[in-house]
Amino acid sequence: MAEKLGNLECCKGNKDFLLTKTENIAGVNKNAPYNNIGKHLKLNEKGNHFSKGDTINKAIKKIGEASKGPKVAEDLCGIYNTLVDIITKSVWFDTDISSYVKKLETACDNNVVKPKSAKEKCKKKLGSDYDDEVKKCSERKSGGELVRWSDSKCGCVADDKGVVAPIEEIKGCMDDDAVNYNPEATVKSRCEFEKEVELKNEFCFCTKDDCRDIGRCIKGMQIIKGYATSKSKFDRTYDAIYERALEVIAGLDQTYPDFRISTEKGFYSEDVDSSYIEDLAKALTILEYRGYSLSSASKGNRKDSDMLMKSPGGEYLGFFSGASMTAPLFDDFNLQFTPNVIRKRISTNLGGSIPTKYINGIKKYINNIPFDIDSEGIIVNTINEGLINVLKKEPIGLSKLLK
Numbered sequence: 001m002a003e004k005l006g007n008l009e010c011c012k013g014n015k016d017f018l019l020t021k022t023e024n025i026a027g028v029n030k031n032a033p034y035n036n037i038g039k040h041l042k043l044n045e046k047g048n049h050f051s052k053g054d055t056i057n058k059a060i061k062k063i064g065e066a067s068k069g070p071k072v073a074e075d076l077c078g079i080y081n082t083l084v085d086i087i088t089k090s091v092w093f094d095t096d097i098s099s100y101v102k103k104l105e106t107a108c109d110n111n112v113v114k115p116k117s118a119k120e121k122c123k124k125k126l127g128s129d130y131d132d133e134v135k136k137c138s139e140r141k142s143g144g145e146l147v148r149w150s151d152s153k154c155g156c157v158a159d160d161k162g163v164v165a166p167i168e169e170i171k172g173c174m175d176d177d178a179v180n181y182n183p184e185a186t187v188k189s190r191c192e193f194e195k196e197v198e199l200k201n202e203f204c205f206c207t208k209d210d211c212r213d214i215g216r217c218i219k220g221m222q223i224i225k226g227y228a229t230s231k232s233k234f235d236r237t238y239d240a241i242y243e244r245a246l247e248v249i250a251g252l253d254q255t256y257p258d259f260r261i262s263t264e265k266g267f268y269s270e271d272v273d274s275s276y277i278e279d280l281a282k283a284l285t286i287l288e289y290r291g292y293s294l295s296s297a298s299k300g301n302r303k304d305s306d307m308l309m310k311s312p313g314g315e316y317l318g319f320f321s322g323a324s325m326t327a328p329l330f331d332d333f334n335l336q337f338t339p340n341v342i343r344k345r346i347s348t349n350l351g352g353s354i355p356t357k358y359i360n361g362i363k364k365y366i367n368n369i370p371f372d373i374d375s376e377g378i379i380v381n382t383i384n385e386g387l388i389n390v391l392k393k394e395p396i397g398l399s400k401l402l403k
Contacts, residue, residue, distance in 0.1 A: 049075050056079065140156060173192070202310045245330055265317060279309075
């Protein structure tokens, strides 16, 4: 074992330390040697980092906590040689000291001082002048000299590779997914991305209150554009706006939840088709990207924020207010229940019916249109009804007239 353990690479000395027995192992039987050497044997000489009288365990611990260097190596070697000497004596012959050797090996590994880098050596050599010297060398290079800084040479040396001509800076979008991608750009700038959004229905801004007059409308395929750091970021932003629109639509306030027209479709009906919800969410998202103008060429808030939704066949699917910039997003968006909206709903649902409890209340809104609501809540055309009544009257014959 002594030969096997005699190769601690950090062992630089060969000093032996004599051991003395501690009181609690005095008189140990030679035929039954005490194995816990580290705890029960003391050193009778001091080392560089431990004291006279320290046990083997205590000495190894102190060495392990000391700063790296040749003095630590000398202590490690002394402890090691002492342990080897112990197990060759008759009393301690063949005692297992492997656990102590492992501790010594660990301390030995930790004592290895890594060589300093060229930069560290140069900094130590130049001290506080290091940064100034590097800067001077850089300025010489910028001035056209074929030089470069070398830490290994600790100075400004000739640059055999020469000077690379400066690259002309061209600012532009460097993402090939962007509509403004510039393949010649060398410096990143804003990228603009676009997305196609197809609307199944028609959406119009109302130019007067209560949607008496309708202005610009959009339908079919629409293109939205926006700036982002990447296409994926642009898509995530679109998805977030669209999801917010869906959330707002799901919470639309139906002030008169049971005032419904039996033949009516869209957002005033009891069960709103999911395709209408998705299409309205798309329209709101387009508005957000276009600054709340239905025109892709015009940006900025509109004074009029009332909007309506129509099916491809011209049926009204919903009248809305608050289609304008708000925080939180779409916070003022809601359904309309104004008198003019009620008249439009009545006039486009001939033959449909409403709950009878609303007959009298609704009639006061429709006195100036050619529609009426009968006693059963059926919406009728007053012009046709009047003509039918005239035709039903019995003509006055000549005999009756003479009588």
